[in-house]
Amino acid sequence: MDVAATVDQQSQQDVPFYEPVGNECELFEHAFRQHLPFLLKGPTGCGKTRFVSHMAARLGRPLYTVSCHDDLTAADLTGRYLLQGGETRWVDGPLTRAVREGGICYLDEVVEARKDVTVVLHPLTDDRRLLPLERTGELLEAPDDFMLVVSYNPGYQHILKSLKPSTRQRFVAMSFDFPPPAVERDIVAAESGLPAQQCAALINLAARLRAMKGQDLEEGVSTRLLIYCATLMVNGVSATQAAQATLVEPLSDDADVQEGLMEAIRATFGED
Amino acid sequence: MDVAATVDQQSQQDVPFYEPVGNECELFEHAFRQHLPFLLKGPTGCGKTRFVSHMAARLGRPLYTVSCHDDLTAADLTGRYLLQGGETRWVDGPLTRAVREGGICYLDEVVEARKDVTVVLHPLTDDRRLLPLERTGELLEAPDDFMLVVSYNPGYQHILKSLKPSTRQRFVAMSFDFPPPAVERDIVAAESGLPAQQCAALINLAARLRAMKGQDLEEGVSTRLLIYCATLMVNGVSATQAAQATLVEPLSDDADVQEGLMEAIRATFGED
Amino acid sequence: MDVAATVDQQSQQDVPFYEPVGNECELFEHAFRQHLPFLLKGPTGCGKTRFVSHMAARLGRPLYTVSCHDDLTAADLTGRYLLQGGETRWVDGPLTRAVREGGICYLDEVVEARKDVTVVLHPLTDDRRLLPLERTGELLEAPDDFMLVVSYNPGYQHILKSLKPSTRQRFVAMSFDFPPPAVERDIVAAESGLPAQQCAALINLAARLRAMKGQDLEEGVSTRLLIYCATLMVNGVSATQAAQATLVEPLSDDADVQEGLMEAIRATFGED
Amino acid sequence: MDVAATVDQQSQQDVPFYEPVGNECELFEHAFRQHLPFLLKGPTGCGKTRFVSHMAARLGRPLYTVSCHDDLTAADLTGRYLLQGGETRWVDGPLTRAVREGGICYLDEVVEARKDVTVVLHPLTDDRRLLPLERTGELLEAPDDFMLVVSYNPGYQHILKSLKPSTRQRFVAMSFDFPPPAVERDIVAAESGLPAQQCAALINLAARLRAMKGQDLEEGVSTRLLIYCATLMVNGVSATQAAQATLVEPLSDDADVQEGLMEAIRATFGED
Amino acid sequence: MDVAATVDQQSQQDVPFYEPVGNECELFEHAFRQHLPFLLKGPTGCGKTRFVSHMAARLGRPLYTVSCHDDLTAADLTGRYLLQGGETRWVDGPLTRAVREGGICYLDEVVEARKDVTVVLHPLTDDRRLLPLERTGELLEAPDDFMLVVSYNPGYQHILKSLKPSTRQRFVAMSFDFPPPAVERDIVAAESGLPAQQCAALINLAARLRAMKGQDLEEGVSTRLLIYCATLMVNGVSATQAAQATLVEPLSDDADVQEGLMEAIRATFGED
């Protein structure tokens, strides 16, 4: 099983753009300073990953991001001996690298991971802050600037999957949601280059589409898709066609639901 | 587990025949230019694969096609160390090859793949466009002319299988359907050599058979099967026998459904 | 997992006996010449395998037969590196051998195979006719005299197992059934040496037993079992005892069903 | 996975005692001479294994017996490369040994085996009589004195497990049951040394206990347990205590059922 | 998978204390002398293991005990090649050791083992008494002083797990239960050092607690736990506290059931 952790070690100048909504930056920094693990909850594409990137850069720590899935095991996080070019050598997993270097390890959609990851999270998330590596014989003590961050989307129905209370109760936690309209408009404009006024119309449309969530849609339209839509518009695709390809088709396969979404789009941008 | 990706690197002169129906070519090209991943939805044999081949050739990019299935894992896409002739060497998977060379990677029926493929798709489908290869220690940044395309058939009932919203909302998407009659007639004539008039009769028949979908048939008859039928007719098989072998037997095992299909065929071509 | 493919490369003189019922030989030959894959549907022991052997010999092509099962994977068909006598060497699977040599590969009861076989069947069954071997780095193009044939028994209730429409719609297809009485009589006589008149009585009996299918029996009695029965009779076993051992006991474990079958036998042959 | 086949190659003088009940010996011999595979059906401990041993000795063929189970695979029957003392060498499985040497391979409770065993049984049970060994590159043709025998107990409720009709219809089949009283009495006397009169009482008791099958008991008492009981009696255990330990406790854990069985025992032997 | 068999080879002087209740010692010895396998049935902690230890010592045979579980396979019992210090060497499993040395192999809770253990038990438990070791090429014949003993607890509800009749009917069997009060009192006194009078009170209490089984408790209190309780009392823990820690908390997590148990304890020993 491969784990494809991505490492972002940005310089301070490179702090990714993030528009705070409340006290999330302060709370995250307190948790970092007090060595408390952090749990982010919120819908798809609302900016959780961006927020963690922003904080990692602000705090000057490298960031190790892992997208969790059904087959992710403890060894994917800690490391393993690999046969490479005929030789056996130990390769640290992303969690181990974060502990060794004093970075932030971010487990995205942690509820998807297999149950044996708890075995490495538990000793790292109590006052011992330890990461034992049985196979190398090492017992790593997390340095002060190591931090564990996990996230999941509480909007899904995880019948079989959820964090056990004995794991949940080890984290300081926050709920995220889509940014307020003015903030989201600025984000879309900054990322796509679409003029702010057109972005505002898109944000209004997003509000109408998000209101349909729960009835017919599993998830509301994400900020990412709004940026996709704006990008296509900037490049000359008509607003209606751009919206259909980015705000309708990715959200639903149901003809009735699609028609409902298209009505809201036509009401905003008119017929093509 | 083997992954049998096929690579088509055609010269510009070799652009496979594709008859556009709407703005699909423009939208695909915008997505390619703006580095947005693309999702195709539509029924079996309606031309999705042909469309991707066509666009890859038009854009002058090599195409890596992977038919996804229940056991397809991330390593099947990224690559692995193989023991070959007594030596261990790394073999890139089709996705990695597409990233290295700046090609198009097309994952057909992506919902069939195992859940850990999301781990490689996610960092490739946000603004980072990264493909980390833990085992070789590489972190590949996708070049400008890399593009990820995925498809699935929304007509199936995937109770346990579907793209998670957190994955879906990373794609520009389009719905495909069978081509309009005149277009489909020209396609069948061009591929089989059957005269256009006989092809037209076949297209009319296809419309009647497709209307039975949902009641008794899981899928309507595909353009591919129409070409099979026309090919047999060109080679001297009677129209009714050709249609039975290509438009009835491949679609259903149910005697009543088969009789219903045969009635439509006899109404078109008469008894043998 | 082992795959036990059997290879029959008969000379033209050796064409196995097959008595055609309809246009099946012509249709098979058209499919072979036009490079279309072929799907046979029909009950157990009705002669599908014999038909394929016959056609392979008539067309002068080697035949690779694979009995599919729950654990059959793509690698079982394509090949793998094996450790043999301390050395690693690549061993082609039966499908690869058929592609390399231009033969017919016959996958019996293909619905039983695991889902990843679709990954090798799909590129071989569209106009590309390609077999990629990732592990050897080869991309085999099927020669003109390669043909893929698959079969299954639509009479079974496969709740979880069936060919996906996207696979089915790649084949020219035919339904098989038991041969007509006169043909089946000649087959049984030819194979067992029992005089034609006694064979005719056996065929009459088979018709009565087959009529009980669906009510109490999962499958009707096969031509193979009729040959077994005739063989025992030729060797001096009484008709009733031979029929009990070959037409009753192999078909059912239920005492009532067995008694019903025995009544039909006694009505034909009398008490022992 | 280990397969523990036992090989019995007895000389003609050593033919194990077997008392025929009907034409089973003749039918088995016909099947052996005509190269037809054989299927035995019947309850636990009724003498199926003994019958096969007897016939193998009578026909002068070595016997390979395999007790099938949930995890028995094709490789357990055909063989595999084993690392032994640092060297890799091929070790024939019991089926391969029987084919090479012209012996009888007996698969006891064949319905318990995994589905991929059909892959080796099918080509061995049609007119080709072939055993392909992919890994050694051999294609073994079964000699005239090879025979395949399988058995199962139709009395069990195998919801998920049964022979597919396409497998069943490859065998000549017979039903076995417990021997008639006089025969069973002689068997018990011969095996245990208990006088015939006491054995007769035991056989009467067995008939009463077997009549309770289906109501409360999954299986009737086997001939083997009657021999156990007689053996304890010969060694001085009281008849009632011996019967409790061999005819009651092994059959049921239910207090009411046990009491019902004990009543029949006390009625036969009196109180201890 | 590890199998942790423990070997006890005691000298005659070291026969573990066991107080017979009925004819169990004689019956076991008969089975040993006549080479019949033995099945013990009974509740948790009633002395089955102690009885087997006692008999093994009395008969002067080494004892190999294996606690069976969900993943116990045939190879865990027979042995396997292990890589140890860079060399491959065969390591006998506990069953093989018992066969080689003529000892008693005791499979505790045999119904928990995986189904492929039947493959080694069947040839060892019929008149052949054989243990084939495919991987070493050995066919071991069990010596006269080898004995197979298995046990399980019929009080559990094993919906999916039970011995098949074809396995059960190979054993002489006995039911065990808790010892009669006077015997159990002597056992507790001998093991803990608590005066007999206090032990008698404990045995009275045990009878009251065991009467609650089935209503609220899955299992009655075992003799082992009575010894624990007595041991704590000898070391100065109050009777009520000792009973709570050994006779209440290990039996149930339900507050109402615990209160019911505590009432019986307070009625016996008074309040703390």
Add this chain to the structure above:
Amino acid sequence: MDVAATVDQQSQQDVPFYEPVGNECELFEHAFRQHLPFLLKGPTGCGKTRFVSHMAARLGRPLYTVSCHDDLTAADLTGRYLLQGGETRWVDGPLTRAVREGGICYLDEVVEARKDVTVVLHPLTDDRRLLPLERTGELLEAPDDFMLVVSYNPGYQHILKSLKPSTRQRFVAMSFDFPPPAVERDIVAAESGLPAQQCAALINLAARLRAMKGQDLEEGVSTRLLIYCATLMVNGVSATQAAQATLVEPLSDDADVQEGLMEAIRATFGED
């Protein structure tokens, strides 16, 4: 599979702070002295792990803690041969290390472990106190100062997971709960540095929140989370915001439940 056991070998001076509630320290010490295994039951974060650390330090024994999970096997506890730097060497698991050194092995949430761990626990928890290591050929006898401690949370609904009575009835057991208010206040104050009066308010709040357990909450708020909350307050986060991030968000994703919790918080600390 990795097992991440953490080893704490503290000097006597380093005894972790633990405030006894009842006779738990005495009972634990009796069990240690009498060689009886110990079972702790209680909710998440109530101090079970701290208690074991405290006792290990008081008794001067090293402590090996293992967080159990779905995939934890016997080999994870006992050890295995590992390939390290090209050489094979045996690495003791945490249980083996505890037995060799005479330490305390603590299996946290033992019901989560796989069933084959019972195979090592059973011989260690009866009077033999043995740990057999099949692979090294060792049979370790536990020294006097070895102790096995296990825990689980009876508050969870473990439909498929529970300790079998045959395992449970091998332990002296105790139920734990959250500490009494005055004790918990002192703990929170000692750990966070928050003045005792503010801690008392927090403890009052905890009582109100815990009263909601069962209706809407799977688990009551743990002492650990109270310490988190106090830590944030000490660092300047407002009481309401700190409580939301530590006592509301980690406990529930349900908006109504969160609002109920927030009401209790606002009633205690007022609006922010």
